[in-house]
Amino acid sequence: NAGVTQTPKFQVLKTGQSMTLQCAQDMNHNSMYWYRQDPGMGLRLIYYSASEGTTDKGEVPNGYNVSRLNKREFSLRLESAAPSQTSVYFCASRGAANANEQFFGPGTRLTVL
Amino acid sequence: QKEVEQDPGPLSVPEGAIVSLNCTYSNSAFQYFMWYRQYSRKGPELLMYTYSSGNKEDGRFTAQVDKSSKYISLFIRDSQPSDSATYLCASYSGSARQLTFGSGTQLTVLP
Numbered sequence: 001n002a003g004v005t006q007t008p009k010f011q012v013l014k015t016g017q018s019m020t021l022q023c024a025q026d027m028n029h030n031s032m033y034w035y036r037q038d039p040g041m042g043l044r045l046i047y048y049s050a051s052e053g054t055t056d057k058g059e060v061p062n063g064y065n066v067s068r069l070n071k072r073e074f075s076l077r078l079e080s081a082a083p084s085q086t087s088v089y090f091c092a093s094r095g096a097a098n099a100n101e102q103f104f105g106p107g108t109r110l111t112v113l
Numbered sequence: 114q115k116e117v118e119q120d121p122g123p124l125s126v127p128e129g130a131i132v133s134l135n136c137t138y139s140n141s142a143f144q145y146f147m148w149y150r151q152y153s154r155k156g157p158e159l160l161m162y163t164y165s166s167g168n169k170e171d172g173r174f175t176a177q178v179d180k181s182s183k184y185i186s187l188f189i190r191d192s193q194p195s196d197s198a199t200y201l202c203a204s205y206s207g208s209a210r211q212l213t214f215g216s217g218t219q220l221t222v223l224p
Binding site for chain 1: 119121145147154155156157158159162201211212214215216217
């Protein structure tokens with residue numbers, strides 16, 4: 001049981017480049033989330049998916065798009081990266097058995113130059 | 114104003130000390146309150162959660178919620194160097210599908 005996995009672990013982009021962050025979970029969870037974590041700001045929700053086939057905006061969705069590819073996978077895309085998107089990105093999932101607990105991946109450290 | 118406010122610290126204590134970590138929240142609809150622990154360069158993991166007001170104890174950890182004052186606390190007894198981490202409080206209402214996190218408090222327990 002790997003839990004929540006994220007790729008890549010690290011990435012450096014130039015302004016204007018695009019990239020996709022990948023996330024997968026093997027816990028058969030319905031809900032999946034993308035957060036960014038910045039110093040002093042805590043975790044802020046970018047997008048979430050309550051179930052396969054649905055996605056909704058969170059607190060800071062601008063500049064991002066998501067795809068819930070299937071029940072296991074939820075990807076985050078930066079179409080035209082900006083320095084303000086330099087952050088640590090976490091994917092999380094949540095099951096129905098315990099709605100209070102989100103399981104987080106190890107994170108992707110992204111730097112945009 | 115953020116819906117969940119948390120003192121960012123950092124907080125440094127000697128081993129064996131009692132630690133008190135605190136948050137306040139503004140959304141009266143919040144009913145579920147959680148504490149997540151995040152070790153350096155790792156993802157957060159759930160430490161404890163409580164529903165509505167009251168206390169919950171788990172080993173050396175006690176979570177406390179006072180809904181009248183909108184105050185959330187986590188107490189750590191006999192703190193250990195292995196408790197050194199960032200602690201994040203989080204809340205949500207029953208109808209919401211998303212957690213609202215505080216900014217986190219960085220704790221260092223010195224041996």
